Amino acid sequence: MGVTVVENKNEVIVALSKLIEATATESIERNGLFNIGVSGGSLVSFLATGLTKISTDFSKWKIFFCDERLVPVADPDSTFGVYKKQLIDTEAVSLKEDQFVTVKQGVSAAEAAEEYAAKIKKYIPLSPLPRFDLLLLGMGPDGHTCSLFPGHALLNETAKWVAPITDSPKPPPSRITLTFPVINAARVCAFAVSGKEKAEMIKRIHVDKEDLPATRVQPTSGNLQWIVDKDAGALLN
Numbered sequence: 001m002g003v004t005v006v007e008n009k010n011e012v013i014v015a016l017s018k019l020i021e022a023t024a025t026e027s028i029e030r031n032g033l034f035n036i037g038v039s040g041g042s043l044v045s046f047l048a049t050g051l052t053k054i055s056t057d058f059s060k061w062k063i064f065f066c067d068e069r070l071v072p073v074a075d076p077d078s079t080f081g082v083y084k085k086q087l088i089d090t091e092a093v094s095l096k097e098d099q100f101v102t103v104k105q106g107v108s109a110a111e112a113a114e115e116y117a118a119k120i121k122k123y124i125p126l127s128p129l130p131r132f133d134l135l136l137l138g139m140g141p142d143g144h145t146c147s148l149f150p151g152h153a154l155l156n157e158t159a160k161w162v163a164p165i166t167d168s169p170k171p172p173p174s175r176i177t178l179t180f181p182v183i184n185a186a187r188v189c190a191f192a193v194s195g196k197e198k199a200e201m202i203k204r205i206h207v208d209k210e211d212l213p214a215t216r217v218q219p220t221s222g223n224l225q226w227i228v229d230k231d232a233g234a235l236l237n
């Protein structure tokens with residue numbers, strides 16, 4: 001596992017963008033397509049800036065959600081809603097709305113999760129689990145990643161590719177999330193983390209090696225990258 005510590009948030013965006021560009025280029029050369037999973041939270045603004053600077057054929061991209069909050073798209077908590085506002089509507093990059101594989105609206109979390117797993121099955125190569133080219137992950141100050149929270153039963157989900165959660169400790173409570181078997185089947189998993197409020201958790205994961213959700217991201221035959229700024233990495237040796 002690589003941890004890259006860079007000067008500040010802007011440098012996190014630069015390093016993340018280079019990784020995305022390289023992975024997209026390799027995937028498009030190999031398969032003619034780039035299947036990427038994105039998270040919400042702070043990552044969205046990283047991408048809104050970073051994706052404008054990369055050289056890639058965006059028409060070959062298919063974008064999935066590592067997790068999604070089950071609220072209407074117009075709600076500020078909707079991850080797709082934020083991508084729509086910051087990336088699609090602004091035309092900051094040439095990505096079209098139909099390149100985003102969105103989560104079904106107006107159904108239960110269980111149905112939304114099942115339906116999203118079926119969409120993944122349709123588009124992502126299986127080997128035997130779906131193998132995303134790149135998953136872009138965030139880490140909350142409690143060590144959660146996707147909508148996989150510390151101490152939650154979903155940490156041990158092995159049957160479902162996409163799981164519903166209706167008791168998320170971080171609002172909103174109703175969400176769907178990729179599970180660890182699918183996350184860890186990806187070719188590349190990358191965390192981008194910035195800010196001193198994340199420093200303690202970065203230490204608990206990388207120095208103390210505590211069993212936290214983000215620690216469990218360990219691709220079985222893929223590559224794992226952590227890109228953190230000096231504030232987030234302040235307690236690393």
Ligand SMILES: O=C1O[C@H](COP(=O)(O)O)[C@@H](O)[C@H](O)[C@H]1O
Nearest residue numbers: 039040041042043138139140146
């Ligand atoms: O609730 C969520 O939080 C995590 C972390 O967000 P951040 O703002 O602390 O980076 C995010 O990765 C996840 O997609 C989201 O649903």
